[in-house]
Amino acid sequence: MLLRRCRVPQCLNSAFFRQDACLQHSADAGAARTAAVDYLLSEARITELSFDGLRLSALTLSDKTFEQCSFRHCVLEQCDLSRAVVNLCFFDHAGLDTVSFAGSDIRRTVFGMAHIIDCDFSDSELCECNFNGITCGNSRFSDCDLHSSRFIGASLDHVSFRNCNLHEVHFGNAIPVECDFRYSNLEDAHHHIPGRRLR
Ligand SMILES: [Zn+2]
Numbered sequence: 001m002l003l004r005r006c007r008v009p010q011c012l013n014s015a016f017f018r019q020d021a022c023l024q025h026s027a028d029a030g031a032a033r034t035a036a037v038d039y040l041l042s043e044a045r046i047t048e049l050s051f052d053g054l055r056l057s058a059l060t061l062s063d064k065t066f067e068q069c070s071f072r073h074c075v076l077e078q079c080d081l082s083r084a085v086v087n088l089c090f091f092d093h094a095g096l097d098t099v100s101f102a103g104s105d106i107r108r109t110v111f112g113m114a115h116i117i118d119c120d121f122s123d124s125e126l127c128e129c130n131f132n133g134i135t136c137g138n139s140r141f142s143d144c145d146l147h148s149s150r151f152i153g154a155s156l157d158h159v160s161f162r163n164c165n166l167h168e169v170h171f172g173n174a175i176p177v178e179c180d181f182r183y184s185n186l187e188d189a190h191h192h193i194p195g196r197r198l199r
Helices: 031-041
Strands: 045-046 055-057 065-067 075-080 085-087 095-100 105-107 115-117 125-127 133-140 155-160 175-177
Touching: 031 055
Parallel strands: 045 065, 055 075, 065 085, 075 095, 085 105, 095 115, 105 125, 115 133, 133 155, 155 175
Antiparallel strands: none
């Protein structure tokens, strides 16, 4: 992925959507945010863009394709991304609150360290994704193919992994509380969690 860097020397952020600087160093961050939201709503296929730090509230973004896009440190609340196609995207350190990715096809995408609350990933392909270190509560991954995804060190509180393919899924050092793994092939996952049992 080749996202341009912010024009400010020493700034490690990506240049925000169609800007030469990140949101923090943008001359008009308000206009940049509005243009980015308009673009997300209008385009069916969104590729190689950074939306880092953007807040997305109550947006319908279902059935869209996202390729090699960055949503790091974004806040997504009450957004509908059902049936989305997401490939090689970055949601690390994002806050996802009441977001639906139901019926999506999400591959090689990073959600590391994200806060994921009241979200629905059910009935999705979620292969080779990185959920390491997430804090996840009251959310559903039911009926998903999670092949080769990683939840290392994740805090999982009332999360359903019911009827999932967990082949080669890594749950090392995850902390599951009241999680549902029924009808899933947990025996094919890596889940060495000291003093705890997944069920
Ligand atoms: Zn910057």
